[in-house]
Amino acid sequence: MNKYQLYRLIERTETLKDERHPMFERNRFMKFLAWFMVAYYAALMIIMGVSLGFGLKGDYSAAYHRLDGGFFYLLIIDFWTRFMLQETPAQKTHTYALLPVRRSFLMHSYLIRAMLSWGNTFWGFFLVPFGLVSVVPLMGWWGFIGWLLGYWVLFVLNGMGYLFTRALCMKHMLWFLAPLALHAALVCVCVLPDHNVLRVPFVTFMQGFVQWQWWPWLIVIVALALAYWANYRLQMGMVYNEIGKKEEVELKSASQFSMLNRYGTMGEYLKMEIRLRLRNKQAKMQFYVAMGLILFFGIMLYFTDVYDGSFMRSFICLYDYVILGVMTLITIMCYEGNYIDGLMSRRETVYDLLRAKYYFNMGMLFIPLLLMLPLMIIGKLSVWMCVGYFLFTAGVLYPCVFQLAVYNKNTLPLNVKLSGGNSGTMMQNIVSMIILFLPLALEKVCVLLLGPAWGYFPFMLLGVAGILTHRLWLRNIYRRFMVRRYENMEGFRASRNS
DSSP: OOHHHHHHHHHHHHHHHHHTTTTTTTHHHHHHHHHHHHHHHHHHHHHHHHHHHHHHTTTSHHHHHHHTTTTHHHHHHHHHHGGGGGOOGGGGGGGGGGGSHHHHHHHHHHHHHTTEEEEGGHHHHHHHHHHHHHHHHHHHHHHHHHHHHHHHHHHHHHHHHHHHHHHHHHGGGGGGHHHHHHHHHHHHHSSSSSSSSTTTHHHHHHHHHHTTTTHHHHHHHHHHHHHHHHHHHHHHHHHHHHEEEEOOOOOGGGGGGGGGGGGGGHHHHHHHHHHHHOOOHHHHHHHHHHHHHHHHHHHHHHHHHOOSSSHHHHHHHHHHHHOOOOOOOTTTGGGGGGGGGTTTTTTTTHHHHHHHHHHHHHTTTTTHHHHHHHHHHTTSOOOOHHHHHHHHIIIIIIHHHHHHHHHOOOOOOOOOOOOOOOOHHHHHHHHHHHHHHHHHHHHHHHHHHHOGGGGGGHHHHHHHHHHHHHHHHHHHHHHHHHHHHHHHHHHHHHHHOO
């Protein structure tokens, strides 16, 4: 078997990997939903490309020059969306660890597949219609092809930069600050002065692709070669750590949480919740992402009027409260699937675990409440709305999410990597959508009937009722879980090593 045949075989096995996963049949609806969302966003980008192309036609300069002058905005959006969709090559090599295949060849194969990935062409749904409207009439088809290829090479280079950053972040989360600082500096340089000082260099650079000049291609190819080499060296150094599950873990003494000892068994489970977020990369990453989104929306509301609409204010207020809990509670009991047999060996230990999870996530709700205080002080967010959604989240939305403890039966590994989560079952995704959008509809009805202040009184009343009766509905969840315990335990065991 030559190298090309081996490369094709690796490509084929990667394509079949998801279809052979034990959860494929259970997630068939979500795969259909994922394809539907891809088609939806593709159609949305086509509409945006056409409308923006015609909208900028009357400008004093060519329409595509306006886009080229800020093309780094597209690169920034593309960079951060990759964190939800793309794995690093080092995370895939353990599949072939025992096969007689050179790891250097595997690394080259994965890096080449990352460069030729269809994900690097997704922005074509926006660029192609925009270019047909704005580039072809002025520069012809040959210039349009050069312009598209230039953007494609930039997105490939952006993907290489993402892979390098993602690999560093697997060593330490503080590496997230490097691209964040770089992107923030670019935005500040372009936004703070009276005019975009980088607009002319960016337009000149992209015009070089349109006119098929040699120097922009040389710059991008050299940068791409350096990025490829840096990725290869870094990923190869991480292969052995990934295969051997070697991690640098900072040991934390249980005495750090000794104040929880007074609560007995429930205190021990509270310690486990804290340690999960300190040691598990997936849970830690979810917390950082949630905090970043809360801070982003807060800064945008505080300094701009972009989200000053009533719907967006309500959505941001609700989103800030539910994001911290939903990211972890949507998979409630999935981490515990690793040691479910031990939990079932003691009477009512699952009930104490559920109480600990509820109290912990109740405490986490005070973080967004404190972060939204400046917005309440300046009047961007209503105090009634913030208090109403705080109580409604704790007393109504969290009980809804906790119902998944009865039905979740897919184990998540405790040493999961940054992209090692699952895609979610149909029920998990339906519950997520309900708690994100149903409260907004209820709010509009209540505010319309009772006014902007009293409209949040039903939210407060329902929330307080749910909080005061939390032992009752947690006990109900515990009893239903025990009825299904054998079915759930079988699912946890089956998915434990899948």
